Amino acid sequence: MGRAPCCDKANVKRGPWSPEEDAKLKAYIDQHGTGGNWIALPQKIGLKRCGKSCRLRWLNYLRPNIKHGGFSEEEDNLICSFYMSIGSRWSIIAAQLPGRTDNDIKNYWNTRLKKKLLGKQRKEQQARRASYAKQEIKKESGQNFMSPEAMNLYPDWPELPPTSSLVNPDQEPYIKDQASIRSLLVKLGGKFSNDYSFDQQQNTTFPYPCDISSSQDLLYGSLMNPIDSTTFSQFPNSTLNDFQGYNNFLAELDNAFSSNPAQLHQLESFSGVTSAESSWRDMSSVRSGWNWMLVQSSYETSMKWQ
DNA sequence: AACTATGGCAACCGCGCGATA
DNA sequence: TTATCGCGCGGTTGCCATAGT
Numbered sequence: 001m002g003r004a005p006c007c008d009k010a011n012v013k014r015g016p017w018s019p020e021e022d023a024k025l026k027a028y029i030d031q032h033g034t035g036g037n038w039i040a041l042p043q044k045i046g047l048k049r050c051g052k053s054c055r056l057r058w059l060n061y062l063r064p065n066i067k068h069g070g071f072s073e074e075e076d077n078l079i080c081s082f083y084m085s086i087g088s089r090w091s092i093i094a095a096q097l098p099g100r101t102d103n104d105i106k107n108y109w110n111t112r113l114k115k116k117l118l119g120k121q122r123k124e125q126q127a128r129r130a131s132y133a134k135q136e137i138k139k140e141s142g143q144n145f146m147s148p149e150a151m152n153l154y155p156d157w158p159e160l161p162p163t164s165s166l167v168n169p170d171q172e173p174y175i176k177d178q179a180s181i182r183s184l185l186v187k188l189g190g191k192f193s194n195d196y197s198f199d200q201q202q203n204t205t206f207p208y209p210c211d212i213s214s215s216q217d218l219l220y221g222s223l224m225n226p227i228d229s230t231t232f233s234q235f236p237n238s239t240l241n242d243f244q245g246y247n248n249f250l251a252e253l254d255n256a257f258s259s260n261p262a263q264l265h266q267l268e269s270f271s272g273v274t275s276a277e278s279s280w281r282d283m284s285s286v287r288s289g290w291n292w293m294l295v296q297s298s299y300e301t302s303m304k305w306q
Numbered sequence: 307a308a309c310t311a312t313g314g315c316a317a318c319c320g321c322g323c324g325a326t327a
Numbered sequence: 328t329t330a331t332c333g334c335g336c337g338g339t340t341g342c343c344a345t346a347g348t
Contacts, residue, residue, distance in 0.1 A: 016316070039333065056317065091336060103316075106337075111314055
């Protein structure tokens with residue numbers, strides 16, 4: 001046998017909460033806590049609400065230290081970065097922004113940030129068209145890495161080197177400043193074995209743990225391929241479970257870019273790389289290094305589906 | 307002033323997963 | 328072991344305020 005139904009749906013109030021209901025719920029939870037059972041809570045207080053509704057009201061509105069509206073530029077950037085890397089995992093994103101709820105961030109993204117992005121995208125479309133002529137010249141000189149078929153399909157995509165050139169020690173390293181990369185990845189949600197104190201101090205869990213200190217090969221390897229039990233053993237203080245988010249990210253890229261290559265443009269414009277500046281040989285800055293890794297990963301993924 | 311369109315947001319819905327009887 | 332429920336989550340809806348005509 002299972003449990004009893006949580007509530008009689010015909011006899012619960014729905015719609016906006018009144019100040020009296022808010023006060024009842026808040027007073028009770030302040031004094032007794034939730035008791036770990038939302039379903040039983042409304043009955044104890046004498047509220048004609050479903051337990052789920054109480055939980056939602058508390059988490060999104062009544063809970064202490066909740067911020068509403070007034071998102072800062074830094075919060076905008078963080079939300080955008082997280083969305084680009086992990087998608088609509090609003091609860092994970094909210095966990096990185098103190099005082100923000102998943103619902104708030106979700107609404108903010110759907111009503112404002114997304115539009116902001118599209119506006120920026122339109123601007124950059126023009127830059128891409130300008131870069132197209134440049135690419136045509138490079139195609140003729142045989143310097144491009146895209147297949148002719150891909151060039152025809154997506155003429156304004158950035159040129160990217162093959163993965164082999166990333167891990168070939170004879171070639172020039174394209175991402176030089178590892179400390180800055182670490183700092184950026186931490187900001188974006190990375191956890192690093194030799195920077196573990198930061199993680200503990202922040203008391204947060206990050207979705208993409210990786211150790212970029214050990215070697216560039218490992219860095220490139222870990223950022224480009226799903227992490228399995230063999231790979232993760234190279235990361236002290238980590239478990240395979242810690243890498244789930246990163247692996248999910250790769251899987252999502254698979255889905256996103258195979259079904260809609262145009263999303264690459266979205267990624268580019270969000271991360272600040274336009275095709276006009278995306279010639280990979282020019283990407284020496286750390287910022288573009290990270291952008292480039294995302295673009296590279298997306299590019300390779302999409303190429304698999306050609 | 308009246309009507310319509312749009313934006314912003316709170317709340318609800320429905321699903322997946324783990325817990326439980 | 329299995330059926331059912333609670334919880335947490337992302338997606339969606341619907342209400343209200345404001346802008347535009």
